Amino acid sequence: GLTGNRGWQGHWRDPDPKPQYDAVIIGGGGHGLATAYYLAKDHGMTNIAVLERSYIGGGNVGRNTTIVRANYYLPGNSEFYSHSLKLWEGLEQDLNYNAMMSQRGILNVFHNDAQRDSAVRRANAIINQGDDAEILSRDQLRDMVPLLNYANNRFPIQGALLQRRAGTARHDAVAWGFARGADQRGVDILQNCEVTGIRTEGGKVIGVETSRGLIRAGKVAMAAAGRSSQVAAMAGLTLPIESHVLQAFVSEGLKPIIDHVLTFAEGHLYISQSDKGGLVFGSYLDLYASYAARGNLPMVEHTMEACVAMLPAIGKARLLRSWGGIMDMTPDGSPIIDRTSIEGLYLNAGWCYGGFKATPASGQCYAHLIATDRPHEAAAGFRLDRFETGRGLMDEEATGAQHN
Numbered sequence: 276g277l278t279g280n281r282g283w284q285g286h287w288r289d290p291d292p293k294p295q296y297d298a299v300i301i302g303g304g305g306h307g308l309a310t311a312y313y314l315a316k317d318h319g320m321t322n323i324a325v326l327e328r329s330y331i332g333g334g335n336v337g338r339n340t341t342i343v344r345a346n347y348y349l350p351g352n353s354e355f356y357s358h359s360l361k362l363w364e365g366l367e368q369d370l371n372y373n374a375m376m377s378q379r380g381i382l383n384v385f386h387n388d389a390q391r392d393s394a395v396r397r398a399n400a401i402i403n404q405g406d407d408a409e410i411l412s413r414d415q416l417r418d419m420v421p422l423l424n425y426a427n428n429r430f431p432i433q434g435a436l437l438q439r440r441a442g443t444a445r446h447d448a449v450a451w452g453f454a455r456g457a458d459q460r461g462v463d464i465l466q467n468c469e470v471t472g473i474r475t476e477g478g479k480v481i482g483v484e485t486s487r488g489l490i491r492a493g494k495v496a497m498a499a500a501g502r503s504s505q506v507a508a509m510a511g512l513t514l515p516i517e518s519h520v521l522q523a524f525v526s527e528g529l530k531p532i533i534d535h536v537l538t539f540a541e542g543h544l545y546i547s548q549s550d551k552g553g554l555v556f557g558s559y560l561d562l563y564a565s566y567a568a569r570g571n572l573p574m575v576e577h578t579m580e581a582c583v584a585m586l587p588a589i590g591k592a593r594l595l596r597s598w599g600g601i602m603d604m605t606p607d608g609s610p611i612i613d614r615t616s617i618e619g620l621y622l623n624a625g626w627c628y629g630g631f632k633a634t635p636a637s638g639q640c641y642a643h644l645i646a647t648d649r650p651h652e653a654a655a656g657f658r659l660d661r662f663e664t665g666r667g668l669m670d671e672e673a674t675g676a677q678h679n
């Protein structure tokens with residue numbers, strides 16, 4: 276600020292598109308940028324471009340509630356998110372970028388015997404995977420978070436599942452860090468470059484049509500999150516994905532009152548406090564298919580109601596703003612990182628409402644697939660054909676039982 280904004284350099288270059296790249300990535304969200312970064316870093320592929328129709332950080336990577344964790348239940352998901360959390364733990368050093376990673380712990384509060392049983396089962400699975408999980412009694416939880424409504428009869432509190440290594444990261448810094456890291460390795464980041472068509476010849480991809488002209492590429496990797504179905508349709512593919520809106524909310528700045536990430540299964544609510552003091556919270560999907568990145572009022576009411584029921588102390592706090600993002604929902608709630616039936620065309624999609632925490636692992640595993648044509652072992656379960664064979668990854672975490 277002391278320089279009056281003069282002489283500052285952009286974090287990444289603003290090059291013109293080349294007519295041809297070895298690979299192009301459609302979508303400059305967290306996953307697309309991370310993919311470019313790891314393609315360059317791990318596989319030496321630098322003649323590549325990320326094509327973003329808008330600006331970096333304008334999609335879900337800059338709209339989410341920033342929660343990272345590795346507390347999934349099923350094989351297929353659990354090793355992937357475990358891998359991702361380990362990457363998060365070294366990400367700031369790797370990118371040399373402050374992503375404000377804060378391992379403040381996540382508490383999944385449970386309200387009845389069935390939820391407690393499920394939390395215990397999940398804790399055992401998490402520990403078997405090699406990650407940390409603890410079950411807290413009601414008294415232990417009260418010592419840690421005294422502000423909760425322990426007198427609540429509608430949503431009685433029995434205890435919580437705690438993962439101490441989980442927490443939050445500054446979402447747009449993650450996008451910027453990956454963008455800068457990819458750019459430094461030679462990747463072209465092309466903003467305001469919308470892909471409008473995917474060109475194929477004889478069952479093989481040969482490039483993309485964009486708002487900035489035709490770009491040829493031997494490999495085309497889709498990472499368009501909420502718009503995955505629309506992008507895949509450009510190549511004649513129909514995906515098992517529906518796009519839905521998910522909203523998030525921020526309150527005015529308050530003194531520190533919530534030290535962890537809290538989730539409440541019963542009211543379907545999750546909440547944390549940002550470093551600026553705002554309470555960041557959200558709940559469930561708006562529950563109708565839409566490409567509008569804004570939400571409707573009944574879900575606002577539901578979320579606020581749950582918030583006040585669980586944390587009456589914040590009842591007088593004012594809501595500062597809210598927004599929505601477009602979620603690429605799969606039938607089993609788990610993602611896809613796979614090749615497609617078209618040679619050279621790859622798919623990364625279906626992250627539903629949980630893809631932020633996946634960002635580093637998704638990028639690394641997708642880069643591995645694009646560079647080697649073989650799935651990375653941590654993402655081997657995320658195959659597209661599971662929707663034909665019926666071998667879904669119906670994880671209670673992935674299907675929103677405790678989403679965020």
Ligand code: FAD
Pocket residue numbers: 301302303304305306307326327328329330332333334335336337338339340341342343468469470471498499500501502506521522523557598599600601626627628629630631632633679
């Ligand atoms: P995006 O940032 O959306 O990137 C996709 C990009 O593709 C966009 O920038 C878009 O403009 C671009 N694009 C689309 N079509 C084209 C085209 N034709 N040509 C060029 N570019 C195109 N996950 C968590 O793990 N934890 C959370 O706490 C969490 N909370 C959430 C809360 C909300 C309110 C929302 C909306 C999401 C939340 N998520 C969370 C989910 C997470 O944000 C997403 O799963 C993840 O960000 C999706 O991947 P991405 O970052 O690559 O998406």
